[in-house]
Amino acid sequence: MTNLPGLYNYWIVIVLMMTGFYVVIARGNLIKKIVGLNIFQTSVFILYISMGKIDGGTAPIIVADTGGAEVVYSNPLPHVLILTAIVVGIATTALGLALIVRIKEAYGTVEEDEIFAKDEQA
Amino acid sequence: MAVGILRLHNLLAVVMLSGIYSLISACLFVTLDAVDVAFTEASVGGGIATVLMLATLGLTTDREKTGKGNLRLVPLAVVTITGAALIYGTLDMPLFGDPTAPIQQHVAPRYIEESPRATGIPNIVTSVLASYRGYDTMGELTVIFTAGIGVVLIMAGRRRRED
Amino acid sequence: MVQRHFILRVTTKLLMPFILLFALYVQFHGDFGPGGGFQAGVIFGAGFVLYALIYGVEAAEKVAPPGVIRVIMTLGLLLFVGVGYFGLFLGGAFLDYNVLAHDPVHGQHLGITLVELGVGITVAATMITIFLSFAGRNRT
Numbered sequence: 377m378t379n380l381p382g383l384y385n386y387w388i389v390i391v392l393m394m395t396g397f398y399v400v401i402a403r404g405n406l407i408k409k410i411v412g413l414n415i416f417q418t419s420v421f422i423l424y425i426s427m428g429k430i431d432g433g434t435a436p437i438i439v440a441d442t443g444g445a446e447v448v449y450s451n452p453l454p455h456v457l458i459l460t461a462i463v464v465g466i467a468t469t470a471l472g473l474a475l476i477v478r479i480k481e482a483y484g485t486v487e488e489d490e491i492f493a494k495d496e497q498a
Numbered sequence: 499m500a501v502g503i504l505r506l507h508n509l510l511a512v513v514m515l516s517g518i519y520s521l522i523s524a525c526l527f528v529t530l531d532a533v534d535v536a537f538t539e540a541s542v543g544g545g546i547a548t549v550l551m552l553a554t555l556g557l558t559t560d561r562e563k564t565g566k567g568n569l570r571l572v573p574l575a576v577v578t579i580t581g582a583a584l585i586y587g588t589l590d591m592p593l594f595g596d597p598t599a600p601i602q603q604h605v606a607p608r609y610i611e612e613s614p615r616a617t618g619i620p621n622i623v624t625s626v627l628a629s630y631r632g633y634d635t636m637g638e639l640t641v642i643f644t645a646g647i648g649v650v651l652i653m654a655g656r657r658r659r660e661d
Numbered sequence: 662m663v664q665r666h667f668i669l670r671v672t673t674k675l676l677m678p679f680i681l682l683f684a685l686y687v688q689f690h691g692d693f694g695p696g697g698g699f700q701a702g703v704i705f706g707a708g709f710v711l712y713a714l715i716y717g718v719e720a721a722e723k724v725a726p727p728g729v730i731r732v733i734m735t736l737g738l739l740l741f742v743g744v745g746y747f748g749l750f751l752g753g754a755f756l757d758y759n760v761l762a763h764d765p766v767h768g769q770h771l772g773i774t775l776v777e778l779g780v781g782i783t784v785a786a787t788m789i790t791i792f793l794s795f796a797g798r799n800r801t
Contacts, residue, residue, distance in 0.1 A: 386585075386588035387585060387588065390581050390584045390585055390588070391581070393581075393584075394577045394578075394580065394581040394584075397577050397580065398573055398574065398577045401573045401576065401577075402573035402574070407512075407551070407554060407555065407558065408512060410551075411512055411513070411516050411551075414516060414543075414547070415516070415519070418519070418520070418523050418539075418543075421523070421527075421535070421539070422523065422526065422527075425527055425530045425532045425535060426530055428530075428531075428532070429530045429531055450530070450531035450532070452623045452626050453626065454532075455532045455534055455535050455623045456623055456626045456631055456634075457634075458532070458535050459534055459535050459538050459623065459697075459699055460634065460635060460638040460699065461638075462535070462538045462539055462542050462543075462699075463538065463542060463638070463642060463699045463702075463703065463784060464638050464641050464642055464645075465542075466542045466543075466546055466547055466550075466703075466788075467641065467642040467645035467646065467787060467791070468641075468645055469547060469550070470550055470645065470646075470649050470791045470795075471645045471648050471649055471652070473550055473551065473553075473554040473795070474648070474649045474652040474653050474791075474794070474795070475652060476554060476558065477554055477557045477558060477652075477653065477795070478652055478653075480557065480558040486558050533695040534695045534696070534697065534700070536695075537687075537695050537696065537700045538699055538700050538703065541700060541703045541704050541707055542703050545703070545704075545707040545710070546703060546706060546707055546710065546788055546792075549707075549710050549714070549792065550791065550792065550795060553792070553795040553796060554795065557795070623695075623697070624696075624697050624773065624777070625769075625773060632745070632776065635741075635776070635780065636741055636742065636745070639737075639738055639741055639779070639780055639783055639784075640738065642783065642784060642787050643734060643735075643738050643783055643787060645787070645791075646734060646786075646787035646790050646791055649790070649791045649794055649795075650731070650790055650791075650794050653794035653795065653797070
């Protein structure tokens with residue numbers, strides 16, 4: 377149990393993740409659900425990036441003249457994955473928002489329970 | 499910050515907060531040595547995402563319906579249990595910043611060793627992105643492309659009904 | 662709307678070339694510093710969104726007709742896949758840049774630059790398309 381403080385990055389991630397999760401499942405407003413999903417998404421990004429971090433490391437761009445010193449680079453692989461994931465994330469978020477706009481036009485509301493109520497009537 | 503998003507009912511404020519949240523996480527990425535990622539997060543989260551959210555608010559409504567009782571117990575219980583289980587799971591995880599963690603042992607040393615010589619490009623992130631992981635990137639680009647097409651198809655359909 | 666937001670309009674006009682130039686810098690300097698196709702595309706798209714916000718969607722659509730942007734969006738992806746197939750035709754594997762030039766290192770460099778360009782084009786065009794379809798919804 378001596379290593380507990382070394383795990384704080386995971387705990388931050390979990391707290392953020394659960395906040396996003398709560399927003400998604402507990403809120404009826406569709407736009408808020410999307411925002412919650414974004415929080416969840418960012419927490420996953422932070423998880424990956426923090427796993428790639430090495431103590432005393434630097435950004436993974438090769439230094440031309442190190443002056444003979446050993447340079448430690450952080451792991452570039454998670455950076456690559458997350459880099460693309462962010463842009464994919466915004467594209468899919470846009471798709472979700474577009475769907476919300478259409479739902480609003482069809483139902484006149486973006487509240488989940490009101491949509492269900494209208495479905496029941498129909 | 500995230501809790502603020504949770505509590506607010508004015509969606510405009512929620513969107514603004516989420517933009518600031520993106521910028522903060524971008525700063526966090528810089529401190530974690532991921533400059534490329536921070537760059538992307540700042541321009542995407544602070545710029546495009548906020549504008550798109552605002553556009554959506556403009557097309558729909560910026561007030562959330564204040565429901566019965568702010569705190570819902572069942573989701574809260576689910577979230578707490580899941581979070582506790584996850585925290586229990588992290589007890590076996592490698593330490594933060596540990597250079598001997600499994601993730602640092604697999605392919606990453608090879609990328610760092612080889613990529614400058616093989617591609618002549620100092621930025622390892624770029625060379626891994628475009629060369630070693632070319633298939634990945636192509637797939638992601640296709641996803642973005644498809645999402646763009648999807649948005650166009652959804653939005654360019656029937657115009658708003660008069661009612 | 663014509664003469665309102667005078668300061669914003671002038672500032673935007675001043676900033677526009679720098680934003681777009683910065684996007685191009687990020688695009689082509691991505692080999693050496695932080696940056697690359699994804700970031701450049703997003704910055705380019707953001708610059709365009711700024712223009713559309715200040716000058717109105719009609720003006721923005723005059724600069725970049727949605728149809729043309731959609732074609733450009735496809736071209737970026739085609740460039741990426743095309744580079745992959747080009748390597749295939751030159752005797753390498755799919756997306757193998759070593760065969761693109763006489764020297765494998767130069768081939769890699771060329772391939773990465775082209776692929777990043779494809780990424781940048783598609784991302785920028787997709788962002789603009791998404792924004793225009795959201796904003797275009799408002800008018801009717």
